[in-house]
Amino acid sequence: MNNELVIVATTFDPLEAEYLRNCIEEKCIEVFLADENIIATYGLLANAVGGIKLKVVSDDVAAASAIVEEIRAADKGASEDKNEDTGWGECPKCHGRKIKPYRAAFGWEGVLMFLGLPAGKPQRTLVCSNCANEWTDS
Known part of the structure; x- marks a missing residue:
């Protein structure tokens, strides 16, 4: 042994x-x-x-x-569950439910918001984790 x-x-x-x-x-x-x-x-x-x-x-x-x-x-x-529901809806391209929000706060809008000035309503971009499709949430 x-x-x-x-x-x-x-x-x-x-x-x-x-x-x-x-x-x-x-x-x-x-x-x-x-x-x-x-x-x-x-x-x-x-x-x-x-x-x-x-x-x-x-x-x-x-x-x-x-x-x-x-x-x-x-x-x-x-x-690796491709249809894990994250609560952000469904991808219009592949109909997957593994969606995550992506908000780019850079550029002029980000600078204005950093300075405390009104920059308009920021748009939320959603990204599908399965097919990497990006679209704007309406």
């Missing part, structure tokens, strides 16, 4: 590291978090340290890696 610790996953988020640790330990696999405390305390050092490392005994690497990949694939699939 080899007791060498092997890195299964790395992350820069302490919450994600704890979540992954709990999911792996739920399957009775012992997990160790390396550099968790330094990144939780000094978040700016995360890149220098290399992130929080999830380590398991070399005998459990395959099972732990499968659990991590399953969780990350499920999270990625949930974040």
